[in-house]
Every structure is written in structure tokens, then in C-alpha cells.
Amino acid sequence: MNLTDRVYVGVHVALTLLVCVRYQQVEHWTTYVIWNLCAIVLLVMFARKKGDSRGWEFAHDWLPAIFFISVFEEVSFLSLAIRGGWQNADLIAFESLLFAVPPIVWMHEHFAWWLVEFLEFGYFAFYPLYPVVGGLFWALRERPRFAGAFRTLTDALSIGYVFCYTTYLLFPTQSPANRLGVQQIATAHGGPFQAAVHFIQNRGGVHGNAFPSAHIMLAFVVLMFAYRFLPKVAPWLLVPILLMCVGAVYDGYHYASDVAAGALLGIVIGLYVPEQGKIPRLVAQGDAKAL
Secondary structure: OOHHHHHHHHHHHHHHHHHHHOHHHOOOHHHHHHHHHHHHHHHHHHHHHOOOOHHHHHHHHHHHHHHHHHHHHHHHHOOOOOOOOOOHHHHHHHHHHHOOOOHHHHHHHHOOHHHHHHHHHHHHOHHHHHHHHHHHHHHOOOOHHHOOHHHHHHHHHHHHHHHHHHHHHHOOOOOHHHHOOOOOOOOOOOOHHHHHHHHHHHHHOOOOOOOOOHHHHHHHHHHHHHHHHOOOOHHHHHHHHHHHHHHHHHOOOOOHHHHHHHHHHHHHHHHHHHHHOOOOHHHHHHHHHHO
């Protein structure tokens, strides 16, 4: 089993223990136990079968993409299992020391509709980001200069998500929009990208999991790997990612603190995990020259 396999086995074991200990605070706790046990079985089985064929290898390598989402959702339902209350007041108090006017309020007062649509484009770019960049790394994984890129990217994201999951449970926060009972605080004159993001969020948004932003964490981890292995492509990714950061605040998905913490976490993990994953520094430097 690789690092990501072990991480998610550990995550599902930890969540199983949590719901068993706090079962009185968790509705349908037996369902979570059953799901977590099934997930562990899948992880072990896929790890053992990955060498049998190219199909099993693909299924094993991309299985974590499902757990990125499913565990994120599970943790959102367990947000109050430990603390019992949202901690938004601390974030609001902290940001009041930094900003005379809440960033979301200032943006809605000053941003034109066409600028908002650029922000929505940036936020929409999150959804294909890991599949496209990760898919490219996976397709080129047998080339020497991309050796280990996909595996270590996925390991890095798994570690980043563990930091996020842990924080969500110990310091549960809601997004500004969720606190108002909606999924998105949008402009009345939105365009197609705002509509697309709104459509996805209405069907996949969660009520917790705000600080730090796991979306922003993922985006910056991918960006760090792009600079390492695809330096000519990385600047093109930077633009929508920065728009995503601003758009996440404008739409009320996150406080500015959520975005800053997610970006910092993604940068640190994106820079550190390759060393842990033992990707040769010379290989990465050779990629930069070749591309």
C-alpha cells in the first residue's frame, strides 16, 4: 500500500472510532460505520489488485479522487460531533481587526458584473483542475521526467485533506453564505459561469468545512506541482486560481481567512511533500529545462 492508501485507511478508521464514541450526537451512526468499513475493504483490495492489469492500476490510482469528495462530505455531517457549536465568531473577530469593512461586503459594493463573471470562471476552473493536471501526470508517468509526479501529487493532496478534515472537526466553521441559509451570495446579473457554479454548489455544497478552504488547498498543491513539472503551463493556472480565491470570498463560500489558510497550506505541502516522496531534485530541474 502506498502513502495515500495508508492515509485513507487511517482516516476511515479514525472516523469510525469517532462515530462510535459520539454515537449519541450522530444520526444514523451505523451507516457511517458500514460505509467506512466498506471503504477500508476497497482500499485494501484495490491496493492488492493494482498490479494485475492496466485497468486495476487505473482504478487504484484514481480511487482517492472519490475519497477526497466522500470523506469531505462525511466530515461535514460530523462537524459538530466534537465541539458541538460553530466557531465562526473567532474568524469574524479576527478579520474585524484586519479589515474596516468585511471583504465580501466591499466586493459586492464595488465589483462590476463583468468582473464577477471572471471570478466565477476562476472558481469553475477548480472542478477540472486536478483531473486534468493529475490525468496528464498519470498518462506520462512512465516517462523519466514525470516519474513519481502523479503518485506524489496524490499523496500531497491526501496529506492536505487530512489537515483540513482534522481542523473541520476541532474548529468547525460555516461559510458566510451557509450562515445566512443559502449556498451562494451572488450578484443579480450573473452570467453562465456564475450559473454553472451555483448549479454545482446547490447539488454538492456542504454546510460546514469552511476553515481552511480545501478547494484552495488543492488548487495551490496542484499549482506547486505544475511549477515543478510543467513550468510553462503553471503561469496559466495561476490566473484562474487567483480569481478562484477572490471568487470564493465574493460568493460567500469562504471568509478571507479560509482562503489565506488554504493557500498557505497548499503551498507548504506542495513544496514539502515532493522531498518526502523522494522525487529526485535533478529530475524536476531537468523538466524545467526541457519544457
